[in-house]
Amino acid sequence: MQSGQAYVIAVTLQKGxxxxxxxxxxxxxxxxxxxxxxxxxxxxxxxxxxxxxxxxSRWHAG
Numbered sequence: 001m002q003s004g005q006a007y008v009i010a011v012t013l014q015k016g017x018x019x020x021x022x023x024x025x026x027x028x029x030x031x032x033x034x035x036x037x038x039x040x041x042x043x044x045x046x047x048x049x050x051x052x053x054x055x056x057s058r059w060h061a062g
Contacts, residue, residue, distance in 0.1 A: 026059045 023031040026049050036052045047059035
């Protein structure tokens with residue numbers, strides 16, 4: 001969240017990704033808003049989506 005607020009919801013990521021169709025599932029435990037991805041980088045440790053917050057999200061899409 002841009003404001004830094006977090007929301008807790010009780011749904012599976014599969015259902016959450018259906019409700020949030022604009023979000024990308026980059027990992028089995030991550031949904032990411034593509035508007036906040038700064039870059040995607042491949043490294044020996046795998047692929048990572050770097051968010052505008054500076055935090056990396058491991059990318060296991062596919």
